[in-house]
Amino acid sequence: MSQVIGYEKVGDIAVLSANNPPVNALGAEVRQGLLAGIERAEADGVRAVLIYGEGRTYFAGADIREFGKPPQDPWLPALCDRIEASPLLVVSSLHGTALGGGLEVALSCHFRIAPPLTKVGLPEVNLGIIPGAGGTQRLPRVAGVEAALDMITTGRHVQASEALQMGVLDKVQDGDPREIGLAFVRDLLDTGAPRRPVCEMAKPTPIDFDATYDAVLKKGRGQLSPAIAVRAVQASCEAHDFAAGQARERELFTELMASDQRKGLIHAFFAERAVSKLPELQGIKPRELHQIGVVGGGTMGAGIATSALLAGLSVVLLEMSVDAAKAAKDRIAANLAGAVKRGKLSPDAQVEILENRITLSTDYDALSGVDLVIEAVFEDMEIKKQVFAKLDATCKSGAVLATNTSYLDLNEIAASTGRPSDVIGLHFFSPAHVMKLLEIVVADHTAPEVIATGFALGKRLGKVSVRAGVCDGFIGNRILNAYRTCADHMVLDGASPFQIDAALTGFGFAMGPFAVSDLAGLDIGWAARKRKRASGLDPRARDSFYADKLCEAGNFGQKTGKGYYVYEQGNRNRRPNPEIMPLIEAERAAKGISPREFTDEEIVRRYMIAMVNEAAKVVGEGIARRPLDVDITLLYGYGFPRYWGGPLKWADLQGLSNVLDDIRRWSGEDPYYWQPAPLLEKLATEGRCFDDLNKAS
Numbered sequence: 001m002s003q004v005i006g007y008e009k010v011g012d013i014a015v016l017s018a019n020n021p022p023v024n025a026l027g028a029e030v031r032q033g034l035l036a037g038i039e040r041a042e043a044d045g046v047r048a049v050l051i052y053g054e055g056r057t058y059f060a061g062a063d064i065r066e067f068g069k070p071p072q073d074p075w076l077p078a079l080c081d082r083i084e085a086s087p088l089l090v091v092s093s094l095h096g097t098a099l100g101g102g103l104e105v106a107l108s109c110h111f112r113i114a115p116p117l118t119k120v121g122l123p124e125v126n127l128g129i130i131p132g133a134g135g136t137q138r139l140p141r142v143a144g145v146e147a148a149l150d151m152i153t154t155g156r157h158v159q160a161s162e163a164l165q166m167g168v169l170d171k172v173q174d175g176d177p178r179e180i181g182l183a184f185v186r187d188l189l190d191t192g193a194p195r196r197p198v199c200e201m202a203k204p205t206p207i208d209f210d211a212t213y214d215a216v217l218k219k220g221r222g223q224l225s226p227a228i229a230v231r232a233v234q235a236s237c238e239a240h241d242f243a244a245g246q247a248r249e250r251e252l253f254t255e256l257m258a259s260d261q262r263k264g265l266i267h268a269f270f271a272e273r274a275v276s277k278l279p280e281l282q283g284i285k286p287r288e289l290h291q292i293g294v295v296g297g298g299t300m301g302a303g304i305a306t307s308a309l310l311a312g313l314s315v316v317l318l319e320m321s322v323d324a325a326k327a328a329k330d331r332i333a334a335n336l337a338g339a340v341k342r343g344k345l346s347p348d349a350q351v352e353i354l355e356n357r358i359t360l361s362t363d364y365d366a367l368s369g370v371d372l373v374i375e376a377v378f379e380d381m382e383i384k385k386q387v388f389a390k391l392d393a394t395c396k397s398g399a400v401l402a403t404n405t406s407y408l409d410l411n412e413i414a415a416s417t418g419r420p421s422d423v424i425g426l427h428f429f430s431p432a433h434v435m436k437l438l439e440i441v442v443a444d445h446t447a448p449e450v451i452a453t454g455f456a457l458g459k460r461l462g463k464v465s466v467r468a469g470v471c472d473g474f475i476g477n478r479i480l481n482a483y484r485t486c487a488d489h490m491v492l493d494g495a496s497p498f499q500i501d502a503a504l505t506g507f508g509f510a511m512g513p514f515a516v517s518d519l520a521g522l523d524i525g526w527a528a529r530k531r532k533r534a535s536g537l538d539p540r541a542r543d544s545f546y547a548d549k550l551c552e553a554g555n556f557g558q559k560t561g562k563g564y565y566v567y568e569q570g571n572r573n574r575r576p577n578p579e580i581m582p583l584i585e586a587e588r589a590a591k592g593i594s595p596r597e598f599t600d601e602e603i604v605r606r607y608m609i610a611m612v613n614e615a616a617k618v619v620g621e622g623i624a625r626r627p628l629d630v631d632i633t634l635l636y637g638y639g640f641p642r643y644w645g646g647p648l649k650w651a652d653l654q655g656l657s658n659v660l661d662d663i664r665r666w667s668g669e670d671p672y673y674w675q676p677a678p679l680l681e682k683l684a685t686e687g688r689c690f691d692d693l694n695k696a697s
């Protein structure tokens with residue numbers, strides 16, 4: 001008797017019910033149970049089999065935790081073939097999310113029914129693989145090549161109504177999956193519906209697969225699985241028969257299963273689920289949140305307020321003057337209009353928010369009733385301290401006092417209040433209503449329930465929240481500073497900003513570091529450099545001044561139309577600014593540097609290793625609790641290519657001793673900059689990797 005697949009005879013129908021929480025993943029035991037259930041039904045004198053899932057969903061896919069381990073029989077493709085070949089009428093009743101191998105099991109059944117809220121999809125490409133249990137062969141036969149390619153190459157979840165139109169579902173009906181399934185099977189038996197194996201359907205009509213492959217490859221910015229999926233679907237049209245198409249699917253699936261991209265993407269999948277699970281918060285109840293306050297309604301404050309409003313919260317927004325408050329509301333209104341345009345908000349809800357859920361004020365007393373307040377004023381310690389002193393005097397007892405600072409010392413801010421245990425950092429990324437990352441910065445005296453409240457708010461806002469400790473720049477900006485410096489060093493030594501940007505987009509970054517600076521505004525980096533120089537740079541640190549010259553001439557990047565690039569019609573039509581190279585060459589000459597050639601490969605390796613080394617320091621010092629916290633920060637806040645899994649997963653894939661060897665070699669040129677992180681040295685010497693630390697946490 002299977003523990004995870006129930007068997008029951010209801011008249012002349014055998015009912016197989018999956019019970020493998022939380023998502024009925026198709027692990028070995030489930031596959032064995034399904035096979036045994038089909039065999040038993042065939043020997044049991046029934047006419048049909050109904051398969052459905054108990055709990056929140058039908059099968060949500062193969063069990064991802066089995067990937068990379070020795071396979072166990074029955075293999076999912078063989079099980080699907082066996083279900084399809086059964087002489088009985090086999091029907092699946094889907095609900096929840098029928099994804100990946102789950103949809104493949106459903107497609108191997110002869111009919112499919114589901115309630116309206118069901119979603120189906122083949123999201124394997126997001127895990128760096130392709131559907132490997134016949135999905136690339138059966139879906140095009142059922143839905144046609146174009147619809148199948150859309151689903152498989154994007155991995156998107158398709159609503160039941162659309163799946164019905166595509167032919168993926170035969171019936172959509174409200175109700176309990178078991179009950180609607182049984183009624184459907186009875187109908188099919190009563191009307192004498194014949195078995196309908198998809199493998200016996202006609203081959204689908206081909207399209208121009210080469211053109212589609214090229215387009216999908218380009219769109220994927222280096223991610224291989226969606227493009228490879230095109231080749232697998234191509235086989236559904238071109239292979240000699242169904243079995244030959246399946247063999248081609250298997251070949252491509254196996255290739256991808258062994259790839260680094262698969263490892264990176266699976267790491268990202270589990271890391272993003274582990275990131276908010278902190279042992280220190282087990283059993284800690286967050287404080288209740290109904291109304292939040294935001295101090296400062298500039299781009300950041302307005303973005304934070306928008307994010308809270310979109311999540312159903314009410315917001316009190318404090319500004320210095322009535323005019324500034326009005327401008328802040330206009331910014332929020334523009335953000336909301338964008339959300340309506342993107343289909344994230346209905347026009348009615350937009351009106352409701354603007355009329356009822358925003359309170360504007362210039363008086364701190366308006367914040368006396370809020371449950372949590374986020375300060376988003378100018379990045380200056382003295383100003384922040386003044387704001388926190390006022391919040392301390394006004395906010396009710398138990399209110400969480402948060403700052404959106406991206407660099408400043410949270411302990412110092414907390415110490416300026418009489419309630420440091422209520423103070424926390426909530427570092428949003430701009431635009432705050434769009435970017436998914438939220439760094440939750442924990443100071444020395446922050447209370448556990450305040451941390452839990454930060455994570456609860458993050459979840460409510462739909463953010464990916466990462467716990468960070470206090471240091472200059474926390475996790476993300478501290479690491480950014482280190483690798484951005486590496487890019488500046490390479491420019492001094494002979495690479496151009498344009499070559500560096502191109503090499504890094506070639507690696508998979510959405511943008512290179514110089515294009516990012518143009519987007520953020522060159523004045524921001526300029527101000528940071530001035531601050532650092534004023535506080536005294538280490539004499540061993542290399543500094544560069546050419547970017548200051550751009551700023552001195554009033555060129556701050558995209559917002560002024562000129563920076564590293566010249567922008568004529570927005571970002572799309574940018575071209576290198578011809579004034580840059582002469583500035584760089586003059587600085588090299590003044591410093592007596594003879595420029596040398598860099599290959600794109602060397603650029604990527606130095607940049608990545610600079611990132612990894614600083615990330616290892618961040619983990620070693622406890623600023624990030626686990627390597628996966630760094631990986632998620634870079635993936636969600638800094639455009640890091642997801643298919644590498646994050647910088648520390650990338651380092652694991654390179655081999656840590658190779659990474660360390662490079663740092664030691666480069667420290668010969670610049671011993672101050674290239675100082676190996678003690679944690680990296682330790683792991684490399686012990687033959688371990690960063691992921692060992694994730695697993696141990």
Ligand code: 3H9
Nearest residue numbers: 025060061062063064065076099100101123131132133273
């Ligand atoms: C595949 O099918 C390959 C085949 O084509 C070929 C094979 C030969 N396996 O996300 P949640 C865990 S590839 C193992 O927080 P939600 C998850 O880690 C697969 N575990 O819930 C978490 O564990 P924990 C194709 C899985 O409601 C818990 O379940 N399928 C799997 O926000 C709850 O998950 C996919 O890619 C799995 N397949 O979202 C679907 N799925 O509690 C991947 C989930 O310990 N899954 N877990 O942290 C999802 O997209 C979402 O989990 C889902 C639910 C939408 C189902």
